[in-house]
Amino acid sequence: MPCEIERKFLVRKMPGDLTSYPSKEIAQGYLVSLDDGTQVRLRKADEQHTLTFKRGTGNVREEREVELTTAQFDALWPATDGKRLVKTRYEIPLGERVVEIDVYHDRHEGLIVAEVEFDEAAAAKNFQPPDWLGDDVTGDPRYSNQLLAS
């Protein structure tokens, strides 16, 4: 089963000037987002459009993602009205990994959350965050994108 393994952290202090890192503007909206973690998400990141199905909660979740054409995206996107969010994602290299720092906009302006993705649950568990990352908020609903979008 294809899955997503990630941990999520608050950012204690910025790892230097964010604008010096690669970044992209992300708009995402939910066709469906349920308390049990089931979601069908549409995302536009720069010019890439995707549809993602996720199921489950915690740091290991089922995830299936397909790239959409602009026409496919445009046909479905209106149905996410009222369940959307916008953020800028900065990619900070950290050894062999990348820390993604998401800076939220609009009504969540000021909210900043970092995510690290892993290939295996063991790697996620053993990950030692750098000192500039703060509390581990993996699975904390206050920082769930699907709740932030609702």
Place this chain on the structure above:
Amino acid sequence: MPCEIERKFLVRKMPGDLTSYPSKEIAQGYLVSLDDGTQVRLRKADEQHTLTFKRGTGNVREEREVELTTAQFDALWPATDGKRLVKTRYEIPLGERVVEIDVYHDRHEGLIVAEVEFDEAAAAKNFQPPDWLGDDVTGDPRYSNQLLAS
């Protein structure tokens, strides 16, 4: 809002030999199907693949549909495991309309339901079914595809 307007009927007697009408094999599965009528459906009809988002109940529902490539379909289809159904759809011309007769297979073998789609709610309301159609079961959960698939 793109929407689907349809009425659903039981079939009192067959309108002649079904195999003399155009037909297609349909396999469909649900990424999400909720009691409030929200659903994300994958469908393969002959060689055409689609993803459909529906919301609402009754005879007028929001519906947004996109055609998928085989690769997109194949990436998402496994997530519908346990929420699938298979049916043969026959298309019976009826004046300016088409009556679709769905003959279900597998664990629903023997179940037969007819659907008629309309452009406007008024047309749906005023539709006079031919005598070979039986009870109007529009909105009856016993004949809802999403429940039949679960």
